[in-house]
Amino acid sequence: MTAIYGRHLAPTGLKISQFSVLGFIIAEGPVSIGRLSELAATDRTTLSRNLRPLIDDGLVEQVASGDKRRRELLATAAGRALFKRALPLWAEAEQEVRAAMGPSLAGELRQVLDQSMERLAPLRSA
Secondary structure, three states, X not given: OHHHHHHHHHHHOOOHHHHHHHHHHHHHOOEEHHHHHHXXXXXXXXXXXXXXXXXXXXXXXXXXXXXXXXXXXXXXXXXXXHHHHHHHHHHHHHHHHHHHHOHHHHHHHHHHHHHHHHHHHHHHOO
């Protein structure tokens, strides 16, 4: 599935993991790395690996927060524009996956993934 999304997102230069992280940052506005890690359901090391190209390419910037000890992440205008361009490509990939799997199997997969994430959530904080 990653290959299908990757093929569709290729014109933007975004990997599916970077697309998701950028989407969370846009949706949340300024967001801490800790909160972003929770939203993306990933560890900070993996998150940092996905963030680095976004920051280096000027799609995401680190900004001061109300707490001087902490920085937050914010999508730049270029990041928001690229995400807007990528969104229909992601939707095309989603359609391709659903068409190949059929609506029943696609729905079952989504349900199993959601249930798995719920059951694994307590282990993230352990």
